[in-house]
Amino acid sequence: MxxxxxxxxxxxxxxxxxxxxxxxxxxxxxxxxxxxxxxxxxxxxxxxxxxxxxxxxxxxxxxxxxxxxxxxxxxxxxxxxxxxxxxxxxxxxxxxxxxxxxxxxxETVDVTLPPIAEPVGARHPVTTISEHVADIFVAMGWEVAEGPEVEAEWLNFDALNLGPDHPARTMQDTFFVDPAAAAMVLRTHTSPVQARTMLTRTPPIYVVCPGRVFRTDELDATHSPVFHQVEGMAIDEGLTMAHLKGTLDHFAQAVYGDGMTTRFRPSYFPFTEPSAEMDLLCYVCHGEPDLVATCRTCRGEGWVEWGGCGVVNPRVLTACGVDTDRYTGFAFGIGLDRTITGRYDIADLRDLFDGDIRFTQPFGSDL
CATH class of the missing domain: 1.20.58 (Methane Monooxygenase Hydroxylase; Chain G, domain 1)
Incomplete structure (x- = not known):
């Protein structure tokens, strides 16, 4: 090497x-x-x-x-x-x-210039009032229940005592989902949530059910195929119409302020018996004699229509597995969209659904 x-x-x-x-x-x-x-x-x-x-x-x-x-x-x-x-x-x-x-x-910044204020966002009034209503009942010890918007036909109709021949089951009022053999519909009210609750819970039951519902109405200034409801149901021992009246009066005062009250007018609903149309003391004139005659909100009546209510029909309780010998109950439902349009003098119901932020901006983040 x-x-x-x-x-x-x-x-x-x-x-x-x-x-x-x-x-x-x-x-x-x-x-x-x-x-x-x-x-x-x-x-x-x-x-x-x-x-x-x-x-x-x-x-x-x-x-x-x-x-x-x-x-x-x-x-x-x-x-x-x-x-x-x-x-x-x-x-x-x-x-x-x-x-x-x-x-x-x-890139000098003139710190003496006035700031450009960013616009403050606003919540949709339907969302805000839905949550407000839920908060009112939660404070009373009730629970908020929810269910699917695509509902079984049996829960939407049969369980609520609306038989096969009832007109509400026709294509004029209900959106049926293909295929027809599936027996599914877009729920026409939030009452199926109450039926689901009774099928899965043991009384006492106190639930409030806000949500979106669907009916085949034309879209115009006072109607919409998609709208919002809130329904409440109580199942317990010894419940009567008096309990229903007290609940609704408290509800009215929580929404519209002290002094508000409700009244009942006899009516008919398949899922309640007895049934009543529920009116609310006019929130503008409060029924005062010197104001009611010129009030545009109640048109001189002193009352405005608010929703329907009644004692739960024993047939509904039986269909949902509730012992009618031991339990009774009451239920009510109001339209949230109509509540908003009436309370804030909104002439066109379509304004709630157009998605224009110029409409929601005045409502801010609270209602």
Missing amino acids: SAPNSDYDPVEVTPLHPDEVARMRDEAVQAVAGAGTLAELKQVRIDHAGDRSPLALANREIGALPPQARKEAGQRVGQARGAVAQALAGRTAELEEVEAARILAE
Whole structure:
């Protein structure tokens, strides 16, 4: 085996020649000085101080030298690379100072100008009143129940004492879902939620059910095929119409303020017996004799229609597995959309569903 070449001249490795190292150093320093922006300086850093720069490649050649020549060559290349790094640091500081001065000059903000106020968002009144109603009943110890909008026909009709021949089951009022054999409909009221609750819970039951419902009505100023209801149901021992009246009076006062009350007018609903139409004391004139005659809200009646209610029909309780010898109950339902349009004198129901933020903006984040 031959011994190392101790007579190897490092000058013969061209990149390590003192003149060549000095040339690469001077070329790099000149390029640094000529960079006019930080972006240009970044490219100079890559070209003259990066892993593929001439000085970096020359540094790799040091390993090819004999041991006694490596020290001198290493010092020569290291000093050159140090000079380039020092030049880069100095030029970077200069250009950063120039850039900062440019930003201060071109992007100055006049802090004395009045601020541009961003518009405050608003919640939809239907959402707000639904949550408000739910909060009222939760405070009374009730629970909020929800159910699917695509509902089984049996739960939407049969369980609620609406027989096969009832007119509400025709195509005139109900959206039926294909295929017909599936016996599914878009729920026409939130009462199926009450039926589901009775089928899965043991009394006592106190639930309120807000939600969206569907009927085949024309879309006009006073009707919509999609609208919102809130229904309540209580099943317990000894419940009567008196409990229903007290609940609704408290509900009216929580929504419209002290002094509000309700009245019942005899009516008929398949799922309650006895049944009543529920009227609310006019929230504008409050039935006062000197105001009621000219009140446009109640049209001189002193009362406005609010919804339907009654004692739960024993047939409904039986269909849902509730012992009618032990339990009775009451139920009620109101239209949330009509409540809003009446309370705020909104002439066109379609305004609730158009999605125009100019309509919801006045309601703010509370109702």
